[in-house]
Amino acid sequence: MVKRMNRALQNFIAQETSAGIVLFCAALAAMVAMNSALAPYYLSFLDIPVAVRFGGLEIAKPLALWINDGLMAIFFFLVGLEVKRELIEGQLSSVEQASLPLIAAVGGMAVPAAIFLYFNWNMPANINGWAIPAATDIAFALGVLALLGRHAPVSLKILLLAIAIIDDIGAIIIIALFYTAEVSGISLMLAGVGTLALFALNRMGVIRTAPYILVGIFLWICVLKSGVHATLAGVIAALAIPLSAPDGRSPLKRLEHMLHPWTAFLVLPIFAFANAGVSLAGLEITDLMAPLALGVAAGLVIGKQLGVFGFMFLATRLGLVKPPAGVTWLQLYGLACLTGIGFTMSLFIGNLAFVDPGQIETVKLGVISGSLVSGLLGYLLLRFVASPGRTTG
Numbered sequence: 001m002v003k004r005m006n007r008a009l010q011n012f013i014a015q016e017t018s019a020g021i022v023l024f025c026a027a028l029a030a031m032v033a034m035n036s037a038l039a040p041y042y043l044s045f046l047d048i049p050v051a052v053r054f055g056g057l058e059i060a061k062p063l064a065l066w067i068n069d070g071l072m073a074i075f076f077f078l079v080g081l082e083v084k085r086e087l088i089e090g091q092l093s094s095v096e097q098a099s100l101p102l103i104a105a106v107g108g109m110a111v112p113a114a115i116f117l118y119f120n121w122n123m124p125a126n127i128n129g130w131a132i133p134a135a136t137d138i139a140f141a142l143g144v145l146a147l148l149g150r151h152a153p154v155s156l157k158i159l160l161l162a163i164a165i166i167d168d169i170g171a172i173i174i175i176a177l178f179y180t181a182e183v184s185g186i187s188l189m190l191a192g193v194g195t196l197a198l199f200a201l202n203r204m205g206v207i208r209t210a211p212y213i214l215v216g217i218f219l220w221i222c223v224l225k226s227g228v229h230a231t232l233a234g235v236i237a238a239l240a241i242p243l244s245a246p247d248g249r250s251p252l253k254r255l256e257h258m259l260h261p262w263t264a265f266l267v268l269p270i271f272a273f274a275n276a277g278v279s280l281a282g283l284e285i286t287d288l289m290a291p292l293a294l295g296v297a298a299g300l301v302i303g304k305q306l307g308v309f310g311f312m313f314l315a316t317r318l319g320l321v322k323p324p325a326g327v328t329w330l331q332l333y334g335l336a337c338l339t340g341i342g343f344t345m346s347l348f349i350g351n352l353a354f355v356d357p358g359q360i361e362t363v364k365l366g367v368i369s370g371s372l373v374s375g376l377l378g379y380l381l382l383r384f385v386a387s388p389g390r391t392t393g
Contacts, residue, residue, distance in 0.1 A: 137371070
């Protein structure tokens with residue numbers, strides 16, 4: 001059983017490594033396109049009007065918003081599946097297992113937000129971006145960790161995965177509570193009906209996934225029209241998918257297995273290509289020192305280190321949790337640096353926080369620079385400094 005779990009984890013990490021490379025290439029392609037003669041075509045591509053009409057119902061948006069509201073709902077659906085599985089039978093299924101990553105994730109969200117607010121407290125127009133550096137990009141972070149091979153023990157990879165999943169839960173809650181526009185009562189009521197229908201299917205023991213997906217699409221439309229961010233519909237639908245079935249074949253695990261490669265190698269790279277294009281024309285060092293960019297970058301680089309590592313260290317010293325076996329404190333510090341790779345989720349929250357194109361460009365600058373520094377620092381620490389020695393235990 002243990003060997004099978006280790007093999008599954010290794011396969012997952014291997015896939016995340018490839019996904020991280022594809023994600024990086026997509027982001028690089030966006031940067032190249034935005035800073036070359038292709039820039040007008042790149043922007044025109046993102047601005048292509050796309051409309052879907054069914055009777056009196058019409059959804060008309062530029063392509064970029066279809067990517068952010070539609071494709072990313074699939075990503076959040078997968079996140080919801082992973083969260084449910086981990087809470088029921090995975091790394092978060094017991095208080096003892098969940099305590100350390102939970103404390104680390106809370107610190108990794110709170111301290112970066114505080115650092116962002118420190119740099120932007122006197123800039124009211126920027127305050128809404130406080131949650132941008134609180135997120136961790138699981139594909140990039142696990143990809144970097146996987147590249148380290150034997151220099152990163154399995155327990156470190158499991159801890160990073162657990163922290164990233166809790167971080168995703170935190171991001172979902174933050175989006176629901178703080179990044180919701182004006183709410184349409186009728187649409188929200190219909191969304192409630194869709195939610196009840198999903199969980200009624202679960203209670204009735206329906207194990208075919210098609211009914212859940214059909215109701216999920218209805219829920220997505222209602223949430224989109226309600227003013228609450230549409231990607232949350234993906235999470236709600238995922239939580240209704242049954243984990244077990246009489247025939248022993250888990251509908252949830254089947255969907256998770258099916259969706260993971262599509263999400264890793266298509267959905268997230270398309271999102272990265274649509275959102276990572278930053279114009280470097282006329283860029284000066286002072287642009288990186290602007291409060292918004294600096295708050296995001298410092299939150300990712302410094303805030304994640306202080307929050308994740310600091311909270312883990314204090315919690316273990318106070319006897320609240322047990323440190324992972326076979327891992328040194330320096331390795332845990334390297335892991336804390338890797339959680340500063342915000343990229344996908346940070347860009348996503350940045351698009352929710354601001355509508356001004358100038359602010360969004362500045363956010364992209366902070367996210368990309370902060371994520372690059374965090375990833376490089378974490379890799380170098382774990383590869384050349386954090387050698388096996390005195391462990392935390």
